Amino acid sequence: MSESPRLEVHGLVRSFAGRRVVDDVSLQVPAGQVTCLLGPSGCGKSTTLRMIAGVETPEAGEIRADGRVLHGADGHVPPEGRGIGLMFQDFALFPHLDVARNVGFGLAGGRSEVAARVDEMLARVGMTRFAAKYPHELSGGEQQRVALARALAPRPRIMLMDEPFSGLDERLRDGIRDETLAVLKEAGAAVVLVTHEPAEAMRMADEIALMRDGRIVQRGAPYNIYNAPVDREAAAFFSDINVIRGTVRGALTETPFGQFLAPGVPDGTEVEIVIRPQHLRIDFDRQGRGPNPTAIEGTPARGVVERARFMGSVSLVEFRMEFDGSILKAEVPSVFLPRVGTPLWLMIRRDRCFVFPVRR
Numbered sequence: 593m594s595e596s597p598r599l600e601v602h603g604l605v606r607s608f609a610g611r612r613v614v615d616d617v618s619l620q621v622p623a624g625q626v627t628c629l630l631g632p633s634g635c636g637k638s639t640t641l642r643m644i645a646g647v648e649t650p651e652a653g654e655i656r657a658d659g660r661v662l663h664g665a666d667g668h669v670p671p672e673g674r675g676i677g678l679m680f681q682d683f684a685l686f687p688h689l690d691v692a693r694n695v696g697f698g699l700a701g702g703r704s705e706v707a708a709r710v711d712e713m714l715a716r717v718g719m720t721r722f723a724a725k726y727p728h729e730l731s732g733g734e735q736q737r738v739a740l741a742r743a744l745a746p747r748p749r750i751m752l753m754d755e756p757f758s759g760l761d762e763r764l765r766d767g768i769r770d771e772t773l774a775v776l777k778e779a780g781a782a783v784v785l786v787t788h789e790p791a792e793a794m795r796m797a798d799e800i801a802l803m804r805d806g807r808i809v810q811r812g813a814p815y816n817i818y819n820a821p822v823d824r825e826a827a828a829f830f831s832d833i834n835v836i837r838g839t840v841r842g843a844l845t846e847t848p849f850g851q852f853l854a855p856g857v858p859d860g861t862e863v864e865i866v867i868r869p870q871h872l873r874i875d876f877d878r879q880g881r882g883p884n885p886t887a888i889e890g891t892p893a894r895g896v897v898e899r900a901r902f903m904g905s906v907s908l909v910e911f912r913m914e915f916d917g918s919i920l921k922a923e924v925p926s927v928f929l930p931r932v933g934t935p936l937w938l939m940i941r942r943d944r945c946f947v948f949p950v951r952r
């Protein structure tokens with residue numbers, strides 16, 4: 593019994609026109625796990641996926657499935673021999689084949705065996721009653737389910753998905769994502785899903801690999817990536833952020849919100865204290881006085897409401913801070929929608945701040 597992960601990628605490199613668009617990318621994906629390659633447009637996600645699929649050739653690096661080399665110094669297996677299922681945004685169904693024949697296309701085995709597998713897959717994605725329909729008779733979401741059934745019908749050991757939900761209506765997407773995830777988990781394939789949407793990655797992934805400029809800058813469970821970002825850009829990829837600058841003296845940074853710990857950071861280093869808008873707390877102004885400082889929330893600082901927007905479940909409030917005229921954003925429950933010009937006090941949760949040295 594092999595102990596190696598289902599999919600193992602090591603040191604992948606690929607350049608176009610002298611520019612490295614994938615630069616030393618490594619991944620390990622066990623069977624039954626969904627890893628999301630997440631990052632901004634052009635960071636190299638699709639190129640990485642295409643190399644795993646075998647339609648793009650790496651300049652360096654190795655790809656293995658269950659320990660078997662798919663690409664490396666010892667050889668190269670063509671795409672059709674890799675046991676990989678593909679689901680791409682533009683990977684359209686065959687328009688001239690009905691749903692059942694789309695799902696059965698290319699399946700090995702006798703006619704009754706293929707028919708049984710097609711029935712099983714259509715039932716699994718809830719499309720049995722559409723078996724005789726043609727793609728143009730289906731909604732986008734229904735087509736997507738058929739595409740999923742088709743990709744999983746040959747029992748691929750590895751499934752690669754590139755922005756599979758981006759063509760769908762916003763309101764449909766969450767439902768289809770959840771259904772797709774359930775089907776993928778049941779099938780037990782190792783899944784690599786490419787997306788540029790943090791919300792999609794958080795909803796789907798067991799592990800997120802955050803990419804930037806061809807490199808994986810952070811890997812981890814969604815909870816860890818969100819709550820312990822490696823740098824300011826990683827924090828900012830998932831939500832709006834506020835940044836407060838300070839300089840370190842004796843492992844502490846003095847700010848208008850009180851002191852912040854900066855353990856191990858040398859004196860004189862400029863740091864950025866990063867905080868998400870939902871971790872600012874607002875309190876009322878009591879004739880020029882705010883709430884008392886606490887160990888958890890530090891010292892309050894006063895600001896004046898510059899803008900307030902009702903967003904349904906939350907309100908987004910922008911403050912012009914008195915201490916330096918900068919803008920800070922707070923996300924608060926939407927029962928609260930202060931008027932522009934109202935003076936209020938802001939506090940920031942110590943345990944939710946990230947302190948990063950400023951890079952030069």
Ligand SMILES: Nc1ncnc2c1ncn2[C@@H]1O[C@H](COP(=O)(O)OP(=O)(O)OP(=O)(O)O)[C@@H](O)[C@H]1O
Pocket residue numbers: 608609613631632633634635636637638639640788
């Ligand atoms: N065949 C190619 N020839 C030249 N440049 C390419 C080729 N394929 C990709 N690139 C370039 O490589 C970079 C990475 O592209 P890639 O498609 O992998 O990014 P991505 O992260 O998937 O972005 P997106 O989400 O926009 O698809 C881009 O700058 C792209 O223009």
